[in-house]
Each structure stands twice: as C-alpha cells, then as structure tokens.
Amino acid sequence: MLGTERKVVVAELLHPSSPTSSVTAAGLVPELLAFIARDDASEADFNDLALRLFAHQFQHNSAFQKFCQQRGRTPRTVKSWRDIPAVPINGFKDLTLSCVPTGQCARVFQTSGTTRGDVKGRHWHPGLAVYDRSMSRNFRTRFMAGRERMPMGILFPDERQMPHSSLAHYLALALHHFGTPDSRYYLDSTGLQIDALCATLEQVQKRGEPFALLGASYSFVHLIDALQARGLGFQLPAGSRLLDTGGFKGQSREMAMDEFYDSLFATFGVPRSACINMYGMTELSTQFYDAGNAVLPAVKSGPHWIRTRVLDPLTGQEVPRGERGILAHTDLGNYNSVTTILTEDVGIAVDGGFLLLGRAQGAQAKGCSIAVDEFLKAVRA
DSSP states (O other): OOHHHHHHHHHHHHSOOSGGGOOOHHHHHHHHHHHHHOSOOOHHHHHHHHHHHHHHHHHHOHHHHHHHHHTTOOTTTOOSGGGSOOEETTHHHHSOOOSSOGGGOSEEEEOOOOSSTTOOOEEEESOSHHHHHHHHHHHHHHTSTTOSOBOEEEESOOTTTOTTOHHHHHHHHHHHHHBOTTOEEOEETTEEOHHHHHHHHHHHHHHTOOOEEEEEHHHHHHHHHHHHHTTOOOOOOTTOEEEEESOOTTSSOOOOHHHHHHHHHHHHOOOGGGEEEEEOOTTOSSOEEOSOSSSSSOEEBOOTTEEEEEEOTTTOOBOOTTSOEEEEEEETTOOSSOSEEEEEEEEEEETTEEEEEEEOOHHHHHHHHHHHHHHHHHHHO
16 A cells, blocks of 8 residues: 555544544444444445444454455545445454453354365454344244244254254244244254154144244254154145254265255155245355255345345356356445455355355365465465
8 A cells, every 4th residue: 555545544544534434332232233224224224334344344344454455445545335345254263353352252253264275264243233133133034934933843953952052042042032942952962853743743734834944954854853753744734834054064974965955855744945044154244045956056145134146266267157256245234344255155146146066176266275375375364
C-alpha cells in the first residue's frame, strides 16, 4: 500500500467520518439481530451492513487486516461485499481470527481436525445471540414446514459430551426451540440407543403424529445398519421429516448419496422429498438447506443474511455461471471473525442457490492450498 493511502486508512479507522467506518462492536449484535429478523432486506441493505462489518474486522482483526492490505483491499477501496477478500477456511486452524481477545469470548467451536492431523479450526464467539437467532429463524423456515413444534429424536451427542461442537449446539437449539417435551437424544457415550428409539418409533406409528429425526449423516448409516440387522423398518406418519448433515467420508462405511436416501425411505418410510440435508460448517454462523433430495444434487440455499459465490481459488474471481469452482460464503453472522471465507468445497451456481459437488481435488485442491499459503505469508510478513 502506498504511504499516502496508508495514512488515510489509519486516519479513517482512528477518527471515523463515514457510515462505512463508524461501526462499533457495541452496536453490532442488536443491528445484526434486527437484520436477521427482517423480511424486506434488499441487496443494498446486505451490502451496506457487510461493508461496515468489513471495516470493523479490518480494524480489530490484525491477521485479517494484513491479508487485506497485501491485496490492496481496505475500507476505503472496497465498495461491494463481493470485493471483501475471502479468507481460506484453513486460516481458522493456523490463526486466531477474532476481533476481541479470546478470553472475552463466551464460546469457541472447534472442527474435528481430521484433515490436518490434530490441528483443529477454532471459531471464537463473544456471545451466541447472533448464532442462535440465525439458526432458529432459518431452521423454522426451512425445516419445520409450518409447524411450531414436533416430537424429535437427535442422533448426535449433546453439548455436555461435545462442548466445542457447533453441530451439538445446533441440534440442542433445534430440540429446545422446536421439539415437544418428549423429544430427546438417542445417542450417548455408550452409542446409539436402539431399543429406546425403536420403542419411540413404534409409538409414533400408532399415534400417527409426524416425527422428526435429526443427526449426522454417519449416525443415520449406523442406525440403518442396526435396524437392518434386526430386520426392522418403520413407516413414519405423513409429515415426518429427516435431517442429515456432514456426510460420512472417513467413517467406517460410506454410501453413495442415492443409496443413502433410498435407504432412509426404505427404513423409515419418509419420502426423499422430506429428507433434508443441512450444509454447514464450524467456520460459519449460518446454515444452508435444500428442499429435499428427490433429485440429486439438490439445490442448496441460505437466508438473506448470507451470500455465496463460486470462485477460481487462484485468482479469487467468480467463474462463469454454470462452471465449477470453489464456494465462498459471505456470512453476516460472522461478525467477530471474518465475514467471507473460501471453502474447499466445489460447487456450481444455479437458479435459487448452488449445487454442492464435493471436496476440491486436482487443480482446484492445489489452488486452495496456494490460497492458504498466500494468506499465511501475508499475515506472518
């Protein structure tokens, strides 16, 4: 950055004189909660809030600031949310991406760490009001299908067993806000509680009341195997819904997605159109959903406080519509870390959202690695 421009940027940050640079940490949470609650937010509204979050993160997140400066991106030069530099997702493993000291954060979510040895990505949250509101409003719209509450079963450990799991927290919110009093967990430190779940599903069938079963994709695989071993299957009442997330790569058994959703239908009697997949990650505060998996790949989309682009990982530029690239998400819920992340997931932009095609391989994976190297070199310079 030129010396003159550097002085101007520093002066703006120390003595803000425009709406873009005047955002303060104290005002972020109420404003974000209000934005999430809106039904009429426009593209211009999203852009305005994204730019003010960028100015806040540029000022208070030193690692992010260095990365932006290397790319010539500052609150003075960035005029659109599309121009906010996308931080490679592995940056959450190598650096502390937080605008406040981590000692002031109420919660830290950690990734599984399976792709890089024991190194875990960490996402620091000063509080969970924004995360929780993001989850609950989105979940109500995309999964509950007009119902206020449903009896639910959770196929994942609770937060006591996995206190740093964003998925454990997500499912706890689903149970608390949307489950009936008889909803409960069916997986603990001893494994799947098959007998208890079978008893519940038999009662559900007799009552004819819709039931929701939610959990990690690999939990459903283990459950399907266990029920098949017993020769059991169920026909859950009309209106029942299943939610899986996370896939099962690296688990004891993998399944092709068509086989997986066919098995869900065969085992529980829930049509594939009511089998919802949630696409989320520790490094985000907002989740994406599809509208069922009758046809694969299903279109994923998010709410009005998140946007997705499909990028060339080397240039950072959007690829032409219909071409494969790496997904980059701009999530306004990420007010304390960075709003924009470059994933390692391949996708295609389509009408209504994007198609998720899997993990980066070959040239795209190499491009992601180079992007990570460039990011680390910038912040360690």
